[in-house]
Amino acid sequence: MHGYVAGRLLQAAAALLGVTAVAFLLVSLSGDPAFILLSPEAGEEQRAAFRKLYGLDQPLPLQYARYLGHVVRGDFGSSFAQGRPAIVVVLERVPATLILTAVALALGIVMGIPAGVIAAVKANRGLDRAVMALVLLGQSVPTFWLGLVMIRIFAVNLRWLPVSGYGTALHLAMPAVVLALYLAALLARVTRSEMVEALTQDYVRTARAKGLSETAVTIAHALKNALLPIVTLIGLQLGALLGGAVITETVFAWPGIGTLVLDAILRKDYPVVLAAVELVAAAFIVINMSLDLLYGVLDPRVRAARA
């Protein structure tokens, strides 16, 4: 068990290192900052001085080591556009994204898991087919388009909800639903296949033989056992959820990390882009590692397999 925990921690550390390496490589490949940041009139001498000042004349591995040193201390450089530390600019936007993804996650779970359970219980009958058709549709509709269609219907035609913006629960409604639908479709699909599997197990037969009600068998016995792979999927989907949040935020002008990143890209404000990407990737890696370690606590079988 300790070996497993140590291995998993090491793996997460390697992934974090990978994130910084990729980010660093991307910036080095994106061009010479002496040309991007200095005015076009600057002479070669000025450019050379600029490169020396920021250590850009050093070999790449050495530059990376320095960069890593800064990142570890939370220093991602200053935003070109605002002159403030990039990490501060990013952290200001975290709450908006967090609210959006948290509500979407909750909605996705509330819609997806029950739909999957119902589909599994009614496997291959009308209700199951209807749920699975919706699932297929949900996975085939691009987030950005669904958002625009909803704006047209609920904001322009019906005037029930504001087109975009931030502040009230009404503002949150459309982006949260758009973001939740994709997750709900995915969760319904996986819940169904896990539940179909679980419902054929011996412990389900035993529970039925004991005379438990069908609801008790489904929820307390089958779903409880099917939940572990579902939780894994939720963890893995957090990355996709955050990616989807970038698109959803853009469509609804939601002032979270997504709109920040796209604004920063347009302004070539690379320190902010990188700070945001690395922060989100780090959060994603840490959450997944924690979930993985949590399974050992939750499920004795996993604990035994890892020992």
Add this chain to the structure above:
Amino acid sequence: MRVVGAGGIVLAVIVLVALTAPVLAPHPVTAFDLGHRLSPPVWDARGVWDHPLGTDALGRDVASRIVYAARTSLGIAGVAVLVAAAIGILLGLVSGYAGKWADALIMRLADVQLSFPYLLLAIAVMALLQPSLLNLVIVLVLRSWVVYARLIRVVTLSAKQRDFVVAARALGASGLRIVFRHLAPNVVGPSIVVSSFQLAELIIVESSLSFLGLGVQPPTPSWGGMVSEGREYVGTAWWLSALPGLVIVVTVLGANLFGDALRRSLDPRLRNVG
């Protein structure tokens, strides 16, 4: 017929549309008709038959642009799927057959890749490396190869234990011969099924990036780009965003349904793949 299914037919029609775009499109893709700007589709009272799906703010024909965009969107996703399949299948075979350090190396690489939130990575790559078609394909391949590599590894691992492989090895067949003559045929079915789902996935990713302005660059028409250009007219000229988006939905649905149909007909054991 059951093998192809409705999804296969939809997909075939759209591929055909893409191939015959110059014949099918009523207008050249860059033709401006300044007399008919923001003209609605023909079923609207103000629509004209000359522009069956209406025109955009520059008077460009929406139907023609959707037809040409099929080339861009299908072409990019298609090439990316082929490249990703080639790389992923090869690495999966090596990983499954050779095992040991090669397996460990390839699978760790896949793990590291999966530990990134993909779309964010794609956005960063496209933003910092400039959105070119080549970079777009590279970013899409980055998404897909892992799916092939992991699946093919598992298929190879189980095929390796079967009698015909053991027999081939006992008869002194070389490693290369076993991989390409005896193991490779086993991965064809699963790879075709996965390719259909990956096509659906990559069309969505490409159109999302194009929507964000980080994929296909105007004036080249792409479905995601068209939805994005129509955004500011969502209140007035709904067809500009709605129609190209609908085409994305139909195409992706077609590819997903085709994948489902292929899976059922090729191998019922693949129920949970994709």
